[in-house]
Structures are given as C-alpha cells and as structure tokens.
Amino acid sequence: MDLAKEMTKEQAVLDSMRSSYKNAVPNSFDSLSNTSLLKLESLEFPTTKLEYWKYTRTGQIANKEWKFGGLENIDLPENLPVSKNRLVFVNGHFDAKRSSLPTAEGLTILPFAKSGIASTIAQGEEDIFRAWNTAMPQDGYHIRVAKNKAIQDSLQIVFLYSGQNTISQPRSFVEVAENSELKISEFHIHSAGSLAFANVHSEAVVGDNAHLKIDIVQHGSEKGFHLHETFGEQGKNCTYTQNTFTLSGNWTRNNSTIRLIDEHSECNLNGFYIPNLKEHIDNHTIVDHEKPNCVSNELYRGVLLDKSTGVFNGKVFVRQDAQKTNAFQSNGNIIASDTATMNSKPELEIYADDVKCSHGSTTGQLDDEAMFYLMARGLSKENARKLLINAFAEDVLEKLVNEDLREIIEDIIHTKLA
Amino acid sequence: MLKIKDIHASIEGKEILKGLTLEVKPGEIHAIMGPNGSGKSTLASVLAGNDTFEVTSGSVDFLGKDLLELGPDERSHAGVFLAFQYPVEIPGVSNINFLKAAINEKREALGEEPITAKEFLKRVKEKASLVELDNKLTNRSVNEGFSGGEKKRNEIFQMAMLEPKLAILDETDSGLDIDALRIVANGVNQLRKEDRSFIIVTHYQRLLDYIIPDFVHVLYNGKIVKTGGKELALELEEKGYDWIKKEADTVTA
Numbered sequence: 001m002d003l004a005k006e007m008t009k010e011q012a013v014l015d016s017m018r019s020s021y022k023n024a025v026p027n028s029f030d031s032l033s034n035t036s037l038l039k040l041e042s043l044e045f046p047t048t049k050l051e052y053w054k055y056t057r058t059g060q061i062a063n064k065e066w067k068f069g070g071l072e073n074i075d076l077p078e079n080l081p082v083s084k085n086r087l088v089f090v091n092g093h094f095d096a097k098r099s100s101l102p103t104a105e106g107l108t109i110l111p112f113a114k115s116g117i118a119s120t121i122a123q124g125e126e127d128i129f130r131a132w133n134t135a136m137p138q139d140g141y142h143i144r145v146a147k148n149k150a151i152q153d154s155l156q157i158v159f160l161y162s163g164q165n166t167i168s169q170p171r172s173f174v175e176v177a178e179n180s181e182l183k184i185s186e187f188h189i190h191s192a193g194s195l196a197f198a199n200v201h202s203e204a205v206v207g208d209n210a211h212l213k214i215d216i217v218q219h220g221s222e223k224g225f226h227l228h229e230t231f232g233e234q235g236k237n238c239t240y241t242q243n244t245f246t247l248s249g250n251w252t253r254n255n256s257t258i259r260l261i262d263e264h265s266e267c268n269l270n271g272f273y274i275p276n277l278k279e280h281i282d283n284h285t286i287v288d289h290e291k292p293n294c295v296s297n298e299l300y301r302g303v304l305l306d307k308s309t310g311v312f313n314g315k316v317f318v319r320q321d322a323q324k325t326n327a328f329q330s331n332g333n334i335i336a337s338d339t340a341t342m343n344s345k346p347e348l349e350i351y352a353d354d355v356k357c358s359h360g361s362t363t364g365q366l367d368d369e370a371m372f373y374l375m376a377r378g379l380s381k382e383n384a385r386k387l388l389i390n391a392f393a394e395d396v397l398e399k400l401v402n403e404d405l406r407e408i409i410e411d412i413i414h415t416k417l418a
Numbered sequence: 419m420l421k422i423k424d425i426h427a428s429i430e431g432k433e434i435l436k437g438l439t440l441e442v443k444p445g446e447i448h449a450i451m452g453p454n455g456s457g458k459s460t461l462a463s464v465l466a467g468n469d470t471f472e473v474t475s476g477s478v479d480f481l482g483k484d485l486l487e488l489g490p491d492e493r494s495h496a497g498v499f500l501a502f503q504y505p506v507e508i509p510g511v512s513n514i515n516f517l518k519a520a521i522n523e524k525r526e527a528l529g530e531e532p533i534t535a536k537e538f539l540k541r542v543k544e545k546a547s548l549v550e551l552d553n554k555l556t557n558r559s560v561n562e563g564f565s566g567g568e569k570k571r572n573e574i575f576q577m578a579m580l581e582p583k584l585a586i587l588d589e590t591d592s593g594l595d596i597d598a599l600r601i602v603a604n605g606v607n608q609l610r611k612e613d614r615s616f617i618i619v620t621h622y623q624r625l626l627d628y629i630i631p632d633f634v635h636v637l638y639n640g641k642i643v644k645t646g647g648k649e650l651a652l653e654l655e656e657k658g659y660d661w662i663k664k665e666a667d668t669v670t671a
Contacts, residue, residue, distance in 0.1 A: 368470075373506040373560075376466050377576065378494035378520040378527075387519070391510025391559075 009062050010044055010128070016065040017167060021136045024068035025092070025113075040135055043128040052125075055311040055343045056253055056282045061225055066167035066197055068138070071095060074160045074191055077219075079411065081185070081404040083156035090160045091196070092138025092168040106149030106180070108142075112171050115142035121203050122231045124257065124286075129227055133169045133201040140172030140202065143182070145210075150181035154402050158187045161196040161224065169199045178207040178235075184214045185402040188228070190221035190249065197225040204232040206240050208262070213241040213401040217409065220249020222277070229255045234294075236262035243399050246273040246281050247412040257286040260294040260322075271300040272396040272409075275308035275340075276416050282311035289322040292352075298329040301396050303389050304340035305416065312344045314359070320351040329359040334366055334392055336385075386417050419444050419615055420485075420584055425476030426640075427464050434460040436640030437476070442584070447616045449626055449651060452637035453659040458619045459503060461637070462588040465617075466500035467493050480584065494520070495527040497583030501573040501590050508560040513572070514542065516560055517579050524580070545578035549605040567598035574605040585609070586617045591625040603628030623655035638666050 007015075045062040046053040069091035076088070076098070085102040087109065088095040094111035101109050122130060140159075145151055161168050176182050190196050206212045220226045226249050232240050246252050258267045273281045287296045302310050312331045333342045346359035366388055374384035393413060400406060420442040427435040434457045442448055452458050464471050465478065467490035478485040483496060508516075522532045533541075546556050549571040561569050570590055577585055587606070591599055606616070606629050618629060626634070626648065634651045636644040638659070643666040644650065654662070 367506075367508075369506045370508050372468055372490060373502065373508070374511075374516065374520075375490040376468075376494060376500050376502075377516070377580065378491050378524045379516075380491050380523060381489070383519065383523065384491075387511055387516065388508070391508070394510050 010040075013062060013064070013066060014040060016067060017132070017136060020067040024070065025136070025138055039126065039131050040128075043126060043131050045128055052284070055309070056280065060251065061197055064165055066165055068092065069163045069166035069168065069196070072162050074162050076158060076160075077187075077189060077408070079408050080158065080187070081156070081402070081408065083154070085153050085155045087141055087155065087157045088160070089139055089158070089170055091162060091166060092170050094139045102153065102155070104149070104151050104153075106146035107151055108144040108146075109155075110142045111139040112137065112142045112173065113139050115173065117142065117173055121205065121233050122201075122229075122257075123259075129199050130201065130229060133171055133199050133229075136169055137171035137201070138169045140170035140200070141174070142172065143174040145176045145180040145182050147177045148179045151183070154183040154185055156185050156187075158189070159198070159200070160189050160191065161198050162191040162194045164195045166194070166196045167199065168196060169201070172202040174203070174212065175205045176207055176210040176212045179209040180207070181211045182213075183401050184212075185405055186214060186216045187219070188216070188226065189219045190224040190226065192221055193223070194221045195223040196221070198227065200226070200228045202230045204230065204240065206232065206234045206238045208236040209238055210235070211239045213239070214243070215401050215405055216242065216244045217405060218244065218246045218249060218252060219412070220252055223250055225251045227253045230257070232256075232258040232267070234258065234260050234262070234265045234267060237264045239266045239268070241268040241399075241401060242270070243396065243401065244271040244283070245396075245409050246271070246275075247409065248275070248416070249279060249281070251280050253282045253284070255284045257288070258296075259288045259290060260296070261290050263291045263293045265294045267294070267296040268399070269296075269298045270396050270399045272302070272393055273310060274303045274305065274393075274413055274416055275310060276305035277307065279308045280310075281308070284311075284313045284315075286315045286317070287327065288317045288319070289325045289327060290319045291321060292323045292325065294322065295326045296328070299396060299399070300331045301392060302331075302333045302342065303336055303392065304333060304342055305336050307337070307339045309340065310342040312342075312361070313347065314345075315347040316349070316357065316359075318348075318350040318352050318355050318357065323352050323354045325352060325355040325357070327355070327357040331361045332392070332395075333363040334389065335363060336366060336389070386414070389413070389417060419481060421479040423477045423479075425464070425478065426474045427460060427471050428474055429460070429471050433474070434471070434640055435464065438637070438641055440635065440642060442615045442617065444615055445610075445612045446633065447610070447618065447629065447631045449631040449634045450617060450619045450637055451621070451623075451634060451651065451654055453663070454621065456637045457640045458621075458637050459588055462500060462503075462586050462617070462619050465586055466490060466498060491523070492527070494580070495524045499577050499580055499582035499585045501570075501577055501585065501587045503588040503590075503592060505561045505569040505573055507562045507564075509562050511560050513556050513558060513560050517576060520580065541579060545575055548578055548608055549574045550601055551575050566593045567595065570594060570598065570602055571605070574602055578605065578609055583613065584615050584617070586619070588619045589621060590618075591620055591622060599625060600628060623651040626651045636662050638662055
C-alpha cells in the first residue's frame, strides 16, 4: 500500500466540509477564506499530548464527516425571555424572518457576511478549529456601537443548531466604540437528538471608556459538540464582562482570551457549569495583562453529576509593563457523585513585581454536616441538596447582566438535580 | 412520649452507647449529664438521625413510631428537634428562606397547607424577640459570621419556629457567657409546654440553674448509671464525677 497517497484524517474531514460549504454559504466570505484555506493543509487535530488539550479529546469530532446545514425551521425555546431586539441564526444562517433588529441611533447590526470584515484579532498558536472557522466562516453577528452611545435595551442573540453530522461555524464581531455601552444575552441551543458540531468564533473590541457585558447560555444536545472561542481586546478605562452558563451538552469546550492592551480597565470572566450523565465541559481562559493598573476577576463554579467530567484551566499573564495589576481567579467545584471527575489548573505567569494576584481552586463533595443540619430541620435529602447547590450557583448567578435569564437557567439546574 | 430501650450505638466500630434506657413523658425536662466521652452527644445525634453513628441494637419509640426507621427529615416532621452543639455555617442559604422551606415541608408531610407569608413573618418577629435575635441575623445566611452566642440563640429561634414536641439541646450552654446563657435559658423556659418535652445534654450544672429539670441522669461509659432530681446536678457540681465513676466501676466489677 502506498502510504503517501492515503488521505489524512484532516483531509478527509475537510473534503466532506468543503463540498457542502459552497452550496450552503454565500460568496461574500471568499475574501476571508481564500488565504486561510491554504493554512488548513498543515494543521492537525490536537491530541491529549498537547497541554492545551490534555483533558479533552477531539477524536469524536475528527472521525466524523461534517456537512454544512441549511436554514431549518426549528422552534425557539418556549421559555426564551421575550425580546424585541432579537437576532436568530440557524445552523450558521441568519434567520431574517424571526429576527427583529433594533433601530437605535448609533447601533449598526449586520449579519457577519455583509460586514466585509476580513481580519481577525485572534492571536496565539494556530489551532485547527479556529482555522476551519476562519477558512469557512458562516453568519454570526457584526455589531457596532458608535461613539458616545449607550444602548439601553439588551440584544438577544439566539444560535440554533440541528441535524445529523451538521457543522456550523458562526463568526461574530462586536465593536463598542469610545464611551459607549452594550449588553448582550446570547443563547446557543442544540436541538434535542441532533448531532451537530458548533465551531463558534466571536471577537470583541472594547474602546476607551466603553462597557460591553455579555451573558452566554449554552444548551447542548446529548450527542453534539460545542466549541466556543471568544477573543476580546480592551482599551483604556473600559469594562468587559462575560458570564458563561453551560447547562448541558455532550461535549463543550470554551476558550476565552482577553487582552488588556491599555491602562485602568476591568475584565470579568465568570462561568457556571452543571454537567450530568457523561457530559464533558472544558473552560479555558487566558487573561493577558499587558499594561499597568488593570483588574481582572474570574469566578468559575461547577457542579458535576453522574459520570461527567469537567476541566478548568485559567491562565493569567502579567507582562513586565503591567505594574499595579490586580488579578483574581477562583474555581470551585462540587463533585456530586462518586464517578464524576474534575481537573482544575490555575496558571499564573507574572513578570511585573508590583502586582496583586490570587487564585484558588477547590473541589469537594457536598458538605455532609450541612446536609445533616438541613435535614434535621425537616428538609428532604433532595431539597437539602438543591438548596446547597443553588447557593453555590448563586455566586455566579448574581453576576448575571440580564436578570431575565435567571429563570431559564434555574429551571435547567432544577431539572438536572431532580 | 419517648421510650429508649437498651440502645447500643457505635461509630467506626467503636461502641459508644452500651445499653441505654430512658423514658421521657410529655412536658418533662430531662437533663443528661456526665463526664467527657460518656456518650452524651452521641445520644443526641442518634435521636436526631445522624447516620455517622450506627445503632446496633435496641429500640426507640417516639409517639408510637419506630424512630430509628425514620430519616432525619421525617423525625423533624414527627416533632423531634436537635439544637446542635456546633451549628453549621451554610453560606448562601438564607436563614429565613430555609426555615420557611423547613416549615412547609413539615406541613406538607402532615397534610397541611403551606404557611402564609403574613403568618410566617409574624412568627419570625415573635420568636426572634424570644431570644433577642437581631432582625439582621434572621435574614443572613445560616450561621455565617455569627458569634458563638448568636449561633446558639439562632438554634433556639429555629426551635421556636418549628414548634417541636421533643427538643434535644446538645451542650447548648458550652461556650456561652452568663448573659447569653440567660437569654438562651429564658427562651427555652418560655417554650415549655405540657405536651413539649426537653432533653438537655450538658457537662455543667450551670444551665440547670435557669432551666429546672424534672430528672437528672448521669451517663457514664455509654449507660445511665444514676438518676435523681435536680439536687443530683448540684451534688455533681460539688463533688465532680469521680465518685460516680467509682460507684459504677464497682458495680460492673
């Protein structure tokens, strides 16, 4: 057998994607994709030998044929909060019919394909999944808030994924210009029973004195895959807040990277996850303090049920120039079964000498004494457990930017604990 | 009301209670005294249903029910209350919300309607004043950041809210200064009723100056070795436990 002629796994997957991409996706993306397609030839699927992918296997993605899907008519979740500013995307296609774009002055909203953006702020080592998204991007949102505009009402953005062996690669970009403000609530929902791979890429640029706050709710399916990469760049005196709630999904990997490239800014990355059955959830964060006087806060809380596995890896860089940095990171986990696993790893790289950095990671079981105390007062085992887990989740829930998401999140938590 | 018959209990294979028998009738106050390690707190934990202790033999009848067959929550619904020696701090769980949930679970178990918000708030106000518990404390997370005295007062407050038939106080006096002790004892005395009984576990006689018991039992080596009236407590205070130990050891020898 001639080994040289045998197709690599990477090429095989790519071929199946490419043939459907041309049909499924408009030509507007060509300028972005042509240059990056070349790169794809040299990239391989990561293995657990790589530190960045040590606890998360990609074999289940690599060994499938993926095809781009269409604009299917999938129901919106019943308990989705009512919103008059809604954008809906289905399998990477903008669903104009079910979207209602707000018309606030200074706010520009376009599907990504129409934005003409052909650049990226993503940095770091090349990664095959990022390269796929760059080479074959689909519609996400392109939002721009002009200078000095505070957009009052939150934007609701709903991404739906469906089908069997369907890949979606929504690409989004949000820019909040100087002294302006924007709030977003973002949903990523895989239809029940679907086997979809959502390879999501979002970028955010926060200008001087601006504020961008995003809540992300992820609701995967029992077979699907969800890879969610966000890149943020912060200017001076600004705030970026991102709260990620991973409520379900067979396989979820979140990569959040924020660069603080000017002084006196604040970055808040929070997350809550509650995997059950054999679900796997991996949160990787990088906060890069490049300039002095910035603050970063990270709070990730997880409850691991059944045979689920969780990963948290939080990297904080404090560059030589970044004096007076305050960086806090905390990851707490409750292992609520004998068969769940959690791998938590804080990584601090500090090159400045006048900084305050702290990190804490705790992983334990529900406190037996607290359980007995509550039960001795008359609470059933189930309710005592719920009460303790809710209290634990509340640490992150209280960070919600959009309070109207609370119900949908709490409902799913309760269902999982029942 | 409560009939404990020849109960044996152990923790990690080590026997702590070695054939304890005790009967408590409605409205009675029984004090359980004894040297450290005699099994006093084990008795309290076993009655409340703490499963770190294993009951190996004997029986406990509470108002006609086999208490040992019930979980801690069911015992609470049946009317048993344990005031903990070391009340647990539970961050994030509000004292008030948790008590409301506890009351309503009990009501549900008894087939009653949930308590109305108005009735509940009225009861909170009334019972908190019983132990001079600050309004702010009732609204905070369970025992979080409470002083030792505040924790014990919170236990008596919860007891008042849950209106038990049998209240077990596990060394509620330990760590309390005289003012806090008086407040706690005063709260307990106001909760005395014809059909409500108390088991007061204590190492010292001090608390019994304020809460007058009907019976005083001395627990030693996992058994009740002496029973008397309130004067027995004074005798113990004066003479210590050595004479009891000697007496008991002679009998068994």
